[in-house]
Amino acid sequence: MSNKNLKGIKRRIKDPSTKVEFSFIKILTGSDLSNRRLPVMSIKSINPGPIVWLTACVHGDEVGSMVVVQEIFRKIKKRGLLRGTVYAFPLLNPLGFENYSRNITLSKEDINRAFPGKKDGSLAEMIADKIFNTIIETKPTLVLDLHNDWRRSIPYTIIDPIPDGTSKDVYTSTKVFGKKTGFPLILDTDDINTSLAYNLLKKNIPSLTLELGESYVVNEMDVRFGVGAIWNVLEHLQMVNPIEKLVNYRIPLEAKDKILFYSQEPTTRSSGIIRFLVKPEDIARKGYPIAKIYNSIGKLVETLNALDDGIVLGYSDSSLAFPGAAIIAFGIFKKDKI
Numbered sequence: 001m002s003n004k005n006l007k008g009i010k011r012r013i014k015d016p017s018t019k020v021e022f023s024f025i026k027i028l029t030g031s032d033l034s035n036r037r038l039p040v041m042s043i044k045s046i047n048p049g050p051i052v053w054l055t056a057c058v059h060g061d062e063v064g065s066m067v068v069v070q071e072i073f074r075k076i077k078k079r080g081l082l083r084g085t086v087y088a089f090p091l092l093n094p095l096g097f098e099n100y101s102r103n104i105t106l107s108k109e110d111i112n113r114a115f116p117g118k119k120d121g122s123l124a125e126m127i128a129d130k131i132f133n134t135i136i137e138t139k140p141t142l143v144l145d146l147h148n149d150w151r152r153s154i155p156y157t158i159i160d161p162i163p164d165g166t167s168k169d170v171y172t173s174t175k176v177f178g179k180k181t182g183f184p185l186i187l188d189t190d191d192i193n194t195s196l197a198y199n200l201l202k203k204n205i206p207s208l209t210l211e212l213g214e215s216y217v218v219n220e221m222d223v224r225f226g227v228g229a230i231w232n233v234l235e236h237l238q239m240v241n242p243i244e245k246l247v248n249y250r251i252p253l254e255a256k257d258k259i260l261f262y263s264q265e266p267t268t269r270s271s272g273i274i275r276f277l278v279k280p281e282d283i284a285r286k287g288y289p290i291a292k293i294y295n296s297i298g299k300l301v302e303t304l305n306a307l308d309d310g311i312v313l314g315y316s317d318s319s320l321a322f323p324g325a326a327i328i329a330f331g332i333f334k335k336d337k338i
Contacts, residue, residue, distance in 0.1 A: 049084030060096020153314025
């Protein structure tokens with residue numbers, strides 16, 4: 001790797017077609033003078049080809065994404081890499097990870113709201129700058145940013161709205177890669193221009209965000225789905241051979257070959273306890289009830305109805321309702337085809 005920050009610890013594996021490296025990037029010196037570092041992994045074929053990056057655990061409570069990276073590397077080491085290189089940041093937020101926190105615990109910042117970063121900015125911006133520049137220096141073919149969602153959620157793939165200046169060919173390629181994951185493909189409707197994926201697209205680098213099920217704990221089925229999705233993409237790039245017994249997520253028929261639109265509407269208007277009437281992967285129909293809110297003595301105070309037809313992506317970790325709270329996420333159906 002060309003980045004001057006990386007001092008690789010190299011070892012060869014049995015398969016002569018691949019080489020594995022483990023490296024580290026220093027991010028800060030602690031008060032006890034210890035170095036805090038980001039681990040970097042790579043596996044290379046002797047044959048040139050695409051360059052794919054996997055990034056994980058930028059939110060410290062999204063631990064399952066890190067395990068997906070580990071499992072992908074185990075499979076590649078066992079089965080070989082036909083061509084190209086796979087790089088990975090398996091743990092982008094060690095400070096948050098050690099404290100079960102989404103954000104950096106020292107500064108309470110969200111690294112995924114700090115890209116492309118600044119060398120002399122806040123702590124999150126300085127870390128984001130090192131991550132971003134390390135990735136773009138390798139001139140990647142594709143970057144997959146791995147996340148976990150609410151505790152009750154299905155896997156899905158997020159594509160950002162096309163940034164100004166991004167090539168239409170690059171954006172088309174990004175959508176094709178999104179389809180190859182086998183997950184519902186969701187167009188992000190939030191105006192977030194400081195995420196890793198959005199800023200990579202601005203640099204004309206295809207990039208996607210994969211939401212891989214529940215956070216906080218490692219759900220082994222979510223891990224299998226994540227490994228299957230990434231393997232499908234690597235197979236599409238002719239970097240790996242197919243696996244006959246690969247576990248793939250079975251996308252609901254109505255969500256197949258469509259770009260859905262992300263929504264957390266309707267939100268609650270009342271305080272109380274939520275009784276969910278739909279579950280992740282259900283198809284919600286416009287006008288039909290999706291949740292009811294009851295007060296502390298059991299009186300129904302609010303019924304929430306679906307605003308559009310869509311698939312339920314997940315619902316909140318808590319049944320506590322308060323005014324303005326988002327409690328269910330949807331992929332809204334439209335006529336757009338990939």
